Amino acid sequence: MIEIIGVSKSYNRGAVKAVDNVNLTVRNGEIFGFLGPNGAGKTTLIKMITGILNADAGTIKINGKDIRENPIEAKMQFGFVPDDPNIFARLTGLEYLNFMADVYMVPPQTRLDLMQTLLKRFEMGAAAGDLIQSYSHGMKQKILVIGALLHNPSVWILDEPMTGLDPRSSFDLKEMMREHADSGKTVFFSTHVLDVAEKICDRLAIINRGRVILSGSMQEIHEHLKEHHSLENLFLELTQNE
Amino acid sequence: MNRFLTLVKTLMINSFGISAIRAKAKKSNLAYLKVLGLGTAIAAAVSPSLWLYSKIIIEGFDLLAPINQQGAILILSIVMVSTMIFFFGIFYIINFFYFAADAQNLLALPLSGWQVMGARFSVVIAYEYLTQLPFLLPPLLIYGIKSEADLTYWLYALIGFLLIPLLPLSLATLPTVIVMRFANLGRRKDLFKILGGLMVISIAIGYQFLFQKSGFNATDPVFLQNLLTDQDSLVNLISRFFPSAKYLGLALISADKIASLINLLIFAGVSLLAVALAWLVGDKLYFKGLVGSSETTARRKMLTSSDYERLGQGSPALISYFRKEMRLLIRVPSYFMNCVLTNLLIPVLLIIPFLVQSHNEEVVMPWVELISQPQGQTILMVVIVGAVIFLAGSNAITATSLSREGQEFFISKYIPLSYKRQIMAKLLSGYVFGFIGVVLLLLGAVILMPLDIALIGMILAVSLVAIVPIVQAGLLIDIFRPKLDWDNEQKAVKQNLNVLFSILFSILLGGAVLYTVLRFIHSPTLAAIFMVCCFSLAAVVLYYLLMTKGIEQYRKLEG
Numbered sequence: 182m183i184e185i186i187g188v189s190k191s192y193n194r195g196a197v198k199a200v201d202n203v204n205l206t207v208r209n210g211e212i213f214g215f216l217g218p219n220g221a222g223k224t225t226l227i228k229m230i231t232g233i234l235n236a237d238a239g240t241i242k243i244n245g246k247d248i249r250e251n252p253i254e255a256k257m258q259f260g261f262v263p264d265d266p267n268i269f270a271r272l273t274g275l276e277y278l279n280f281m282a283d284v285y286m287v288p289p290q291t292r293l294d295l296m297q298t299l300l301k302r303f304e305m306g307a308a309a310g311d312l313i314q315s316y317s318h319g320m321k322q323k324i325l326v327i328g329a330l331l332h333n334p335s336v337w338i339l340d341e342p343m344t345g346l347d348p349r350s351s352f353d354l355k356e357m358m359r360e361h362a363d364s365g366k367t368v369f370f371s372t373h374v375l376d377v378a379e380k381i382c383d384r385l386a387i388i389n390r391g392r393v394i395l396s397g398s399m400q401e402i403h404e405h406l407k408e409h410h411s412l413e414n415l416f417l418e419l420t421q422n423e
Numbered sequence: 424m425n426r427f428l429t430l431v432k433t434l435m436i437n438s439f440g441i442s443a444i445r446a447k448a449k450k451s452n453l454a455y456l457k458v459l460g461l462g463t464a465i466a467a468a469v470s471p472s473l474w475l476y477s478k479i480i481i482e483g484f485d486l487l488a489p490i491n492q493q494g495a496i497l498i499l500s501i502v503m504v505s506t507m508i509f510f511f512g513i514f515y516i517i518n519f520f521y522f523a524a525d526a527q528n529l530l531a532l533p534l535s536g537w538q539v540m541g542a543r544f545s546v547v548i549a550y551e552y553l554t555q556l557p558f559l560l561p562p563l564l565i566y567g568i569k570s571e572a573d574l575t576y577w578l579y580a581l582i583g584f585l586l587i588p589l590l591p592l593s594l595a596t597l598p599t600v601i602v603m604r605f606a607n608l609g610r611r612k613d614l615f616k617i618l619g620g621l622m623v624i625s626i627a628i629g630y631q632f633l634f635q636k637s638g639f640n641a642t643d644p645v646f647l648q649n650l651l652t653d654q655d656s657l658v659n660l661i662s663r664f665f666p667s668a669k670y671l672g673l674a675l676i677s678a679d680k681i682a683s684l685i686n687l688l689i690f691a692g693v694s695l696l697a698v699a700l701a702w703l704v705g706d707k708l709y710f711k712g713l714v715g716s717s718e719t720t721a722r723r724k725m726l727t728s729s730d731y732e733r734l735g736q737g738s739p740a741l742i743s744y745f746r747k748e749m750r751l752l753i754r755v756p757s758y759f760m761n762c763v764l765t766n767l768l769i770p771v772l773l774i775i776p777f778l779v780q781s782h783n784e785e786v787v788m789p790w791v792e793l794i795s796q797p798q799g800q801t802i803l804m805v806v807i808v809g810a811v812i813f814l815a816g817s818n819a820i821t822a823t824s825l826s827r828e829g830q831e832f833f834i835s836k837y838i839p840l841s842y843k844r845q846i847m848a849k850l851l852s853g854y855v856f857g858f859i860g861v862v863l864l865l866l867g868a869v870i871l872m873p874l875d876i877a878l879i880g881m882i883l884a885v886s887l888v889a890i891v892p893i894v895q896a897g898l899l900i901d902i903f904r905p906k907l908d909w910d911n912e913q914k915a916v917k918q919n920l921n922v923l924f925s926i927l928f929s930i931l932l933g934g935a936v937l938y939t940v941l942r943f944i945h946s947p948t949l950a951a952i953f954m955v956c957c958f959s960l961a962a963v964v965l966y967y968l969l970m971t972k973g974i975e976q977y978r979k980l981e982g
Contacts, residue, residue, distance in 0.1 A: 233836040233982040256839035268831050271613075271754040272747070275726070283743030284838045293731055300726075307723045310730065 183207040183230060183336060183369055188239030190225055190391075199225040201391040203239070207369045207384075209335075212362045214382035215371040218420050222391040223371040224264055227340050230369075231261050243336055257285065260329035264340040264371075266321035270314035274305065274324045277313060278331060285332035292331055299327040302357075303350055318345035326354060337361060339370035343377060355381050375412045389420045426534060430542040437525075438546050461920070468923070469557060477561045484569055493570070494676030500562040501583075501668045504555045505591045511554065512588075512595035515547045521603055526713060537706035544596065544702070551588035559584060566675070576675060579687055583671045586694045590667055593697035600705050603712035617756050621764075667693040740840050744848040751827070752820065752852065758827060761916040766818040766856045767863065773810060774867035791873065800878055800947040805937045807868055808885050808954060814860045815890040816929025821853035821897035822921045825905035825980075829915055832907050833982025842977040846969055849898055857890035881951040889954065892932060892961035895969055897925040902973050905980065932961060 185205040191198045200222045207213040217223045228234040230241050232248045232255070241248045246255035269277050275296075282292040300306045303323040313321060322345045329337070337358065343351050358368045359381060372378050378385055379399075386396035395405070395415075405415055436442050444458060480496055487493040520526065520543050529539050563580045566572070667690050674686035738746070752758045793799035828835060835845055865883060868874060900921045909915050916922070936957045944950045 228833070228982070231837040233833040235979065235981060253839045253841055256837060261837050263833065265830070268834060269747075269751075271751055275730075276747075276750065279737070280743050280747050281838075283738050284740045284840050286740060287737070289737040292737065297731060307725045310724060310726055 182209050182242075182244055182367055183213075183338075184240070184242040185226070185230065186240045186242075188226070188229060188236045188241060190222075190229060190234065190237050198391045200229070200236075203388070203391075203393050205386060205393065205396065207367055209367055210362055210365045211383035212358055212368040212370070212381055214378040214385035215369065215388065216373075216375070216378055216385060216416065217371075217388035219373075221388045221420075223388055224340055225391075226388070227338060227369075227371060231259065231338060232256060257332070258334060259336040259338050260332065260334035262322075262325050262329045262337075262339040262342050264344070266318065266325050266345070268313070268321075268325070271312060273312055274309040274316070277324060278309070278328055281328040282331045287332050291333075295331055295333070296327070299330060302353060303327060319347055319350065322346055323350055330357075336367045337369065339368070341372060342370055343372065343374060375416060379412045387416060387419055394419050427538045427541060430529075430534065430538060431545045434542050434546045435549060439549075464920075464923070473557060473561065476557075477565060480562050480565050481569070484565060488569075493566070494672060496562055497566050497675055498669060498672035500559060501587060501671055504558050504587060505668050507558070508551050508555065508588045509591035509595050512547065512551070512592045513599055515550060516592075516596055516599045517603070519543055519547055520599070520709070521713060530710065530713060535706065536709045537702045540600075540705035540709040541702050544592070544698075544705075547592060548588055551592060552585075555584075555587060559587070575680065575683065579674050579683070582687065583675065583690070586691055587668075587671070589694040590697045593694075593701035596701040597704055600701075600708050600712060604708040613754065613756050617759055741844045741848050744840060744845060745851050748824075748848060748852040749855070752856075755827075755912050757912040757916055761913075762818055762820045762823070763856065766814065766820070766860050769814050769817070770810075770860060770863040770867055773864070774871065794872060794874065794878075797947055798945045801940065801945060801950045803868075803872075803874075804878070804882050804885065804947055804950060804954075805940055807864060807882050808889055809933055809937050810864055811857075811861050811886040812889050812893055812929045812933035813926070814864065815853075815857045815893040816897070816926045816933075817922065818853075818856055818860065819897075819916050819919070819922045819925070820856050821849060821894050822901050822925035823906075823916045823919050824849040824853070824898055825901045826907065826909075826915045826919050826921065827912075828905075829907050829909050829912075832905070832980070836980075836982040842974045843970065846898065846902075846973060846977065850894055850969075853894035853897060854890065857894055858887065861886040861890065878947065881947060885951050885954045885958070888958045888962070889933070892958055892965050893925070893929045895962060895965035896928045896932075897921070899965060899969055899973055900924045900928070902969075902976050902980075907982075932958075 183206070185203055188200060188203045189198070190200040203222075203226060205213075215223055215226070225234060229236045230243070230248065232252055235249070243255045243258040246258060248255040269280075272280070278296055279292075282296075287295070297306075300309055303326070305320065305323050305327065308316060308320055309324075313324060316324065322342070326339075326342065329339075339358075342354060346354065355377070358370070362368050362383065382399060384396070384398045385402060386393050388394065395402075402412070402415075406412060444455075480500075483496050484493045487495060520540065563584070567576055567580065570576075670686045670690040670693070674683050674690060677683040677686060752763055794803050825832065825835075861883070865879065865886070868882075869879065904921060906915060906919050906921070936954055939957075940950045940953060944953055
């Protein structure tokens, strides 16, 4: 579960409000989609949830652990896939996965089993021994996803996870997200792709200019859609009028 | 042509970070002041070497003036700068023409080969102007002032200055473009960068070795005269590669106006012809070489279960983080060259002069005599510990530890590894390389001098303690002012002021302790105890600072 209470973040001494008093709760057993145009504050909020950025105000808890008060325990709760897959270019895929497994203290046998399963599922078995710099964009994305799942976290936080993935991998990831949520755990992800959000989310929120302008279950969203015909129309109208 | 000029302008702005400075200046006027301050700091740092260089030129001028050979000073400097530009040019060109992050992007634009290559060539020329400035300005100024030159000299000097890099850079471009077209070095980019860097360093060491061996003494008139007039001398040898350099020299020193002009025209003609030839060849070959230079090798070999067993052993998080640091230090060419190699090479460079002269009793005897006395042993200890401290301060490993993470710094923020442990892992990597430096320096000392075991033990003990506060201070500096915003790994280590601050700290701390020893303590044992106490105290204080202020600041940093 992720609780975001009154979180704000601004830049240039308060002149630019990147995230403005956001309140959200992502419950166990659900896939929560986070939508918004470019520069709306999605990545800033995700970075605050994961401890990469410090919030100016508010509280963020992951499974009840406060990211500011109890950072290490809070960070152990989630697996994170960043939006930029260009990391550790000079490590091999396997070295990267081992690094992540060590940092999350995954026992050798568990990591071995999970690594083999996930590498096979994402068809990365042949590339794992090569340097990450030789990977395509999608392969980098896959190795990040695998690295984030190695410690079997109960909360998944994914920033634009489908970008660059081929249809097969994208399908697999969506399926895995569904399985994860169905087992009573949490998936929080940001996306630009409205179709994806509409198909797999249990609940979603739309953020624009740092503020959450719509949040609710897919059922509630569908009520709105009656007036607007499609999520795309709703999204365009909401983010335009702001 | 317009496209070409636009491209030159864009590449210049991007390469020199002009827009970034402007953007910062918009926010605060301090940005200009910072650039100015940085310039002043660099000028202050190089001024002692410049002063020494100028002194040698002035003395050379005075020695050669009576035999009317003072013009040789100019020819010598032009030839030397041309050689330098040729060698450095090869690496500038490969890096900037083929390995630059944006090199491939330009392939998709509707531009022809000569336009892209010519624009990149122009940017390299601009870099070369900066490189040659400290080497050419003093001789040109000194010659002009001392010979009371007229306006023509200054005009020709300016034209000459602008033309000098054209020929050597064109000569460096030709083989590079041809080799890159047929041998796809891009596949082994990292390895090639390291090999290239090693070659430049070998040349530098080779020069030093040669100068030491030949007993180079620029103030000795006979030596200088031989250097300039002997048919087989270095200058003549080098000037054969750049025969046109002599024409510029003659244009500058000739009293006859017409001869002067003709010589300048010959120099300009040859230089421009070389550029035209390089661009012509580049037009045909550059794009063909560029395609594929971004490829990297990959085996794509299925892992066997034994591979998994071997690699999936698992280690404590701190060790894993430390291992990651070490892997990147060794695998990223810029980090390897600037952090690891410096650490290994400085001891070698410090030892070479002694090694070369080891047969020379005049050089060795005073040392042997010196270390037979207790005070002499203390002095030797101070010298070696001083070198160790300087080495640890300048190897840039901890002083760029956070900076090297750059855009990836966010990973250190979200992984569940406490900042304390991350700091420990970073210190460990600094300490490991500091230790290697200590061993190398001591090894050199042992080879050169008959030292007894007790003294070696004491020096080793002091050195191992002395590097601790230096390594810690480097990290503390980098935590407080990490340079995370870079687009090129080189910028994280090479253009990072934290290294300068770290060197400054090592000079201040080392200087204070070592000066006290030299001034007040004669017994080597007492000196060792005193130094161990001082450096331990500094280490404790800095550790406390790292664990309190350092961690607090680490927490505040954002990825």
